[in-house]
Amino acid sequence: MKKQYIFILVIVAAVVAFIFATSFDAGSYVTFNEAKELADNGSEKQYHVVGELKKDASGEVIGIHPSPDKLSFSFTLVDDNKEERQVFYNEPMPQDFMKSEKVVVVGSFRQNVFVADQILMKCPSKYQEENLNPNAQL
Amino acid sequence: MILSLVHKWIGDTGHLFVIISFVTALASSWAYYNAYRKANTIEASSALKYARILFAIHGLAVFGIVVTLFSIIYNNYFEYHYAWSHSSRHLPVHYMISSFWEGQEGSFLLWIFWHVVTAMFIMGKGGEWEAPVMTVFSVVQAFLTSMVLGVVLPGIELKLGSSPFMLLRDVIDDPTFISNPNFVPEDGRGLNPLLQNIWMVIHPPTLFFGFALTLVPFSFMISGLWTRKYKEWVKPALPWTLLAAGVLGVGILMGAYWAYETLNFGGYWNWDPVENAVYIPWLFLVASYHVMIVFTRSKSGLMASMIMVLSMYTLILYSTFLTRSGVLGESSVHSFTDLGLSGQLLIYLLFFFIGGVALLIYHGRRIPSSQKDVETYSGEFWVFIGALILILMGIQVLLPTSIPVYNKIVEFFGGISTAAAPSDPAEYSKYQIWFAILLTITSGIAQYFWWKNIKKGKALASFVPSIILTMVLVLIILQIGFTYSDFRLIIMLIAGVFSLLANGQILIELLRKKPVLSGGAITHIGVAFMVIGILYSTGFSNVVSENTSGLVINKNMTTQENRENLVLWFDETSKMAEYDLNYLGRHVKLDENGEYVRISDVLPTDDPYKVVASRDIYNEENELIAGKADTFSLNPENTYYKIRHVRGDEIIDMYPRVQDNPDMGKVVSPDLLHTFTRDFYTYATVIPPSDDELKWVAGDTMVISVGEEFFINDYVTTLKEVVKLDAEELEFRGLNKNDLALKAAFEIKSQSLTHYVEPLIVIRDDMGASLEDELIELGIKVQFLGVDPNTEKFKFIPYTTQKDFVVIKSIEKPWINLLWLGTIILAVGFGISTYRRFKESAKKAA
Numbered sequence: 001m002k003k004q005y006i007f008i009l010v011i012v013a014a015v016v017a018f019i020f021a022t023s024f025d026a027g028s029y030v031t032f033n034e035a036k037e038l039a040d041n042g043s044e045k046q047y048h049v050v051g052e053l054k055k056d057a058s059g060e061v062i063g064i065h066p067s068p069d070k071l072s073f074s075f076t077l078v079d080d081n082k083e084e085r086q087v088f089y090n091e092p093m094p095q096d097f098m099k100s101e102k103v104v105v106v107g108s109f110r111q112n113v114f115v116a117d118q119i120l121m122k123c124p125s126k127y128q129e130e131n132l133n134p135n136a137q138l
Numbered sequence: 139m140i141l142s143l144v145h146k147w148i149g150d151t152g153h154l155f156v157i158i159s160f161v162t163a164l165a166s167s168w169a170y171y172n173a174y175r176k177a178n179t180i181e182a183s184s185a186l187k188y189a190r191i192l193f194a195i196h197g198l199a200v201f202g203i204v205v206t207l208f209s210i211i212y213n214n215y216f217e218y219h220y221a222w223s224h225s226s227r228h229l230p231v232h233y234m235i236s237s238f239w240e241g242q243e244g245s246f247l248l249w250i251f252w253h254v255v256t257a258m259f260i261m262g263k264g265g266e267w268e269a270p271v272m273t274v275f276s277v278v279q280a281f282l283t284s285m286v287l288g289v290v291l292p293g294i295e296l297k298l299g300s301s302p303f304m305l306l307r308d309v310i311d312d313p314t315f316i317s318n319p320n321f322v323p324e325d326g327r328g329l330n331p332l333l334q335n336i337w338m339v340i341h342p343p344t345l346f347f348g349f350a351l352t353l354v355p356f357s358f359m360i361s362g363l364w365t366r367k368y369k370e371w372v373k374p375a376l377p378w379t380l381l382a383a384g385v386l387g388v389g390i391l392m393g394a395y396w397a398y399e400t401l402n403f404g405g406y407w408n409w410d411p412v413e414n415a416v417y418i419p420w421l422f423l424v425a426s427y428h429v430m431i432v433f434t435r436s437k438s439g440l441m442a443s444m445i446m447v448l449s450m451y452t453l454i455l456y457s458t459f460l461t462r463s464g465v466l467g468e469s470s471v472h473s474f475t476d477l478g479l480s481g482q483l484l485i486y487l488l489f490f491f492i493g494g495v496a497l498l499i500y501h502g503r504r505i506p507s508s509q510k511d512v513e514t515y516s517g518e519f520w521v522f523i524g525a526l527i528l529i530l531m532g533i534q535v536l537l538p539t540s541i542p543v544y545n546k547i548v549e550f551f552g553g554i555s556t557a558a559a560p561s562d563p564a565e566y567s568k569y570q571i572w573f574a575i576l577l578t579i580t581s582g583i584a585q586y587f588w589w590k591n592i593k594k595g596k597a598l599a600s601f602v603p604s605i606i607l608t609m610v611l612v613l614i615i616l617q618i619g620f621t622y623s624d625f626r627l628i629i630m631l632i633a634g635v636f637s638l639l640a641n642g643q644i645l646i647e648l649l650r651k652k653p654v655l656s657g658g659a660i661t662h663i664g665v666a667f668m669v670i671g672i673l674y675s676t677g678f679s680n681v682v683s684e685n686t687s688g689l690v691i692n693k694n695m696t697t698q699e700n701r702e703n704l705v706l707w708f709d710e711t712s713k714m715a716e717y718d719l720n721y722l723g724r725h726v727k728l729d730e731n732g733e734y735v736r737i738s739d740v741l742p743t744d745d746p747y748k749v750v751a752s753r754d755i756y757n758e759e760n761e762l763i764a765g766k767a768d769t770f771s772l773n774p775e776n777t778y779y780k781i782r783h784v785r786g787d788e789i790i791d792m793y794p795r796v797q798d799n800p801d802m803g804k805v806v807s808p809d810l811l812h813t814f815t816r817d818f819y820t821y822a823t824v825i826p827p828s829d830d831e832l833k834w835v836a837g838d839t840m841v842i843s844v845g846e847e848f849f850i851n852d853y854v855t856t857l858k859e860v861v862k863l864d865a866e867e868l869e870f871r872g873l874n875k876n877d878l879a880l881k882a883a884f885e886i887k888s889q890s891l892t893h894y895v896e897p898l899i900v901i902r903d904d905m906g907a908s909l910e911d912e913l914i915e916l917g918i919k920v921q922f923l924g925v926d927p928n929t930e931k932f933k934f935i936p937y938t939t940q941k942d943f944v945v946i947k948s949i950e951k952p953w954i955n956l957l958w959l960g961t962i963i964l965a966v967g968f969g970i971s972t973y974r975r976f977k978e979s980a981k982k983a984a
Contacts, residue, residue, distance in 0.1 A: 002511045003511055003512050003514075003519070003522075004438075004442070004511075004512070007522065007526055010526060010530075011526070011529065011530065011533075014530050014533065014534075015533055015537075018533060018534050018537050018569075019537060021569070022537045022538045022541075023557075025538065025560050025565045026538060026541055026557045026558060026559065026560060027557075027558035027559070027560055027561055028556045028557060028558055029556040029557075029558050030556070046561055046562065048558040048561070067824075072824075092803050092804040092805065092806065093803045093804075094803075106558075106561045117561070118561055
C-alpha cells in the first residue's frame with residue numbers, strides 16, 4: 001500500500017477519535033435544577049446555564065449586588081424554566097452586562113450559590129438598543 | 139447649545155469611494171479574466187492594460203475609503219456612528235488606529251487594504267500569472283467591499299453590507315435627533331480600555347496582513363488548476379506561503395503577548411474560540427508550505443498541496459465567518475457583535491469552498507501524480523509526517539470550536555442540541571501537548587533526513603550522538619532546575635532539547651556551507667525554545683502571593699482563592715516569596731513624561747484629563763519630575779497601585795492598574811516584572827472603596843500651634859506652617875485672584891513615606907469657606923476651621939476612616955523569556971527562508 005493512503009487513513013482515524021473525544025469533553029447546557037442536582041451528586045464538572053437577568057415590572061434589571069470594591073458581584077438569573085438563582089462572579093461586571101438579552105453562565109453550584117467562572121452575553125445588535133450617553137450631551 | 143455642524147460631505151465622499159471600489163472590483167475581475175483569455179493574441183497588452191487601470195482605480199478608491207474613515211475619527215466627527223462608538227476626544231492619535239479597526243467595518247477595510255498592497259507586487263512581478271491570479275484577487279475584493287457597502291437593494295429590501303459612514307442620527311433612534319437633527323455629541327464613547335495598549339495598535343494590522351497574504355497561494359493554486367498549469371503554480375506561490383505563515387504567526391503571538399500584558403486570566407493563551415479561529419488556519423498554512431516544498435523536491439504531493447491550500451483558505455474564510463457572524467456569541471467573550479452579515483459571510487465562504495472543490499474534482503484526473511512511493515528514509519517522508527501532525531493538531535481544535543455551528547445546524551433542522559464548547563483551556567491543552575511533543579521531535583528528525591543522505595539501516599547510528607547528548611542535558615536540567623510534577627513535562631523537555639540539538643547541528647553545518655539555507659533550522663530552533671518556554675512558564679507557574687495571615691478575604695471566594703491572594707496594607711511590609719512587599723499608594727501616570735505620581739500630590743482641574751502638581755514632585759533619584767503649578771495630562775480612568783518589591787539591594791516597583799470606565803465598569807490589568815529567569819505577574823483582585831464611598835468619622839476639634847506634633851489615625855503629624863496663598867497658587871488651585879486664602883500645611887509620616895495634607899480657608903467677598911484636604915491612603919482628612927482668637931492657635935477637625943489596602947494576586951512564570959526568545963528566533967528563521975524562496979522564484983522567472 002502506498003504511504004499516502006496510510007496518511008489519509010491516519011487522518012480519518014484521528015478525526016473519528018477526536019469527534020468521540022469532543023463529545024466526551026464538551027460541556028452541556030443545563031437548567032439550574034439540573035446543575036444543582038449534578039453538583040449535589042458530586043459532579044465537579046462545569047455547566048452552562050442560559051437565562052435572563054431578573055427584571056421588575058417596568059423592565060429595570062433588579063437583584064444585582066456588586067461587592068463594595070466593584071471587583072466582583074452577584075446577580076439573579078432566571079433560567080429557561082423560569083427558575084431564579086443567585087449567581088456569584090469573582091470578576092468585575094462585564095461591559096454591557098445590564099443591556100444583555102441573554103446571559104450564559106459557566107460554572108457550578110457551591111451550596112446554594114452558582115459560582116460562575118465565565119460569563120458570556122448575547123447583546124442586542126448595535127442598531128437596536130444604543131442610547132446617546134446623556135452626559136455626552138451639551 | 140453650540141451650533142454644531144454635520145460634516146455630511148465627508149461621509150458621502152467615503153461612501154462614494156466604497157461604491158467605486160466595489161464596482162471596479164467587479165469590473166476588474168471581468169477585465170483580468172478577459173486579459174487571461176486574450177493572453178497570446180494581438181490584443182493581449184491592451185486587455186491587460188485595461189484590467190490594470192481598473193484595478194488601479196479600485197486601489198485608489200480603497201485608499202480613499204481608509205483616508206476618509208481615518209479623517210472622520212481623527213477630526214472627532216462624532217456625528218458619525220463609527221467615530222462616536224469607537225473613539226473619543228482624549229484618545230491619543232496612535233490609539234485612533236485601534237479605533238479604526240475596532241469595529242467590524244474597519245477591520246474589513248484593513249483586510250481590503252492589505253489585499254491592494256499585496257496585489258501591487260503581483261501586478262509588478264507576476265508575469266504570465268498576473269492575469270489569472272488578479273482575477274481571483276478581484277473577485278475576493280468584490281466580496282469584501284460588499285461587506286462595507288451599506289446599500290439596500292431596492293425591490294427585495296435586502297441590505298448588502300454595513301457602511302462605516304453612517305451618521306449617528308441614522309443609526310440611533312434618539313428623541314434628541316427629532317428636535318435637533320444637527321445635534322452632534324460633544325464626545326465619543328471611546329475605545330475599549332483593554333485595547334488601549336501598544337500591541338493592540340499593531341497586532342490587528344499584522345494579523346490582517348497575514349490574512350491578506352494567504353490569498354496569494356490560494357489564487358496561484360486556483361489559477362494553476364484553471365489555466366491547467368498544474369505543477370507550475372507551486373514555485374511562485376512558495377515564498378508567499380512562507381511570508382504569510384511568518385506574518386500571521388508573528389501577528390498571533392503579538393495578540394498572545396497583549397493578552398499576557400493586559401488581560402488578567404494569567405496567561406497568553408486561553409483557547410478562546412477567537413484565538414482558535416486563527417490558530418487553525420495558521421497550522422494548515424504551515425502544513426501547506428511543508429507539503430509544497432516536498433513537491434518541489436520530489437514531485438510527489440502535488441494533489442496534497444492543492445488540497446492543503448484549499449483547506450487552508452477555506453479555514454481562513456471559516457474563521458472570518460465564526461468571529462463575525464455572531465455564531466460564537468454565546469461561547470466567546472471576544473467576538474464581534476453581529477452586524478447582520480451572516481448571510482453574506484456564508485456565501486463568501488461557500489463560493490470559494492465549493493468553487494475550489496469543483497475545480498479540483500473537474501481537473502483531478504489530469505493532475506499529474508508521482509508513481510513512486512515516498513521512501514521512509516527520506517526527508518520528504520518526515521516532512522510529510524510533520525505536516526500530518528500539524529493537520530491533526532488543527533482538526534483537534536477545529537472540532538470543539540465548531541460546536542456552536544453544529545448547534546445552529548441542528549436548530550435549523552428543528553432539533554435541539556445542548557452541547558457547549560469546552561470552557562476549560564485544559565480540555566485543549568491535554569491533546570495539544572502530545573502533538574507539540576511529536577512535532578518537536580519530528581522537526582529534529584526531518585532536518586537530518588532532509589539535509590543528510592542517510593542510508594537505510596544506518597539511520598539510528600546518525601542519531602546516536604544527539605540522543606546521548608539530549609539525555610545528558612536533560613539529566614543535568616532535571617538535577618538543577620526541575621521539580622517533578624507531571625511526567626508529560628519531562629517528555630516535553632526531552633523533545634525540546636532533542637530538537638534544539640538536532641536542528642542546532644544542522645544549522646552549524648549549513649552556516650559553514652550555505653548560510654542562506656539555514657532558515658528552516660533556525661525556525662525549528664525557535665519552535666523548540668518556545669516549547670521549552672511554554673513547558674516551564676505554564677507547567678511551573680506558581681502563585682507566590684500566599685495569604686499566610688489566616689484571614690478570609692472574601693467569604694464568597696473559594697478556600698484556594700482566599701489562600702492565593704495577599705492583602706497589602708498601605709506602607710506596611712509583607713513577605714512574598716523572597717521579596718518584601720510594600721503597597722505605596724494610589725498613583726496616576728503623567729502622559730508628558732510617563733512618570734507615576736501619587737494622586738495626593740496633584741490637584742484636579744476643570745478638565746478631567748488635566749491635573750496640576752500641588753508641590754514639587756521628585757522621583758526616587760531625587761530628580762524633579764513635576765514642578766509645582768505645572769499642568770499635566772493623563773487618563774483619569776486609570777489608577778495605578780504602586781507595589782514595591784525589595785530583595786536585598788534590589789528594589790523593583792510594579793504598578794498594576796485598575797481602569798474605571800464609565801461604559802465598562804472596572805477593568806483590571808496586571809503589571810509584569812521581568813527578570814532574566816522569570817516573570818512576576820501581579821494584578822489587583824480587591825481594591826478599597828473609591829473616594830466617595832468612604833465613611834469618614836469626625837474627631838474632636840484640635841487647637842494647635844505651628845510646629846506642634848500630634849497624632850491622627852495613629853500617625854505622627856506636624857503642623858509645619860500656615861501661609862497666605864500667593865497669586866500663582868490661587869490660580870492653580872482654581873480660586874479667584876482677589877480671594878484671600880490661608881493654607882495649613884501638615885506633614886505626616888508613615889513607615890517609609892512623608893505625606894502632606896493642606897486644608898484651606900478661603901475668604902471671598904466677606905464669605906468664608908473651608909476646603910478640606912484628605913489623604914485616602916492613611917485614612918486622614920483635615921478641615922481648617924480658623925484661628926482661635928484667645929490663644930492665636932489654629933483650629934482643625936480631623937476625620938478618619940480605614941487605612942488603604944489592596945489585595946493582589948501574584949504569579950511567578952519561570953523561563954517565560956524562552957517563549958519570547960523562541961518567537962523572535964522563529965520570526966528571523968521565517969525571514970531568512972522567505973528571502974531565499976523569493977530569490978529562487980525570481981531566478982526561475984528570469
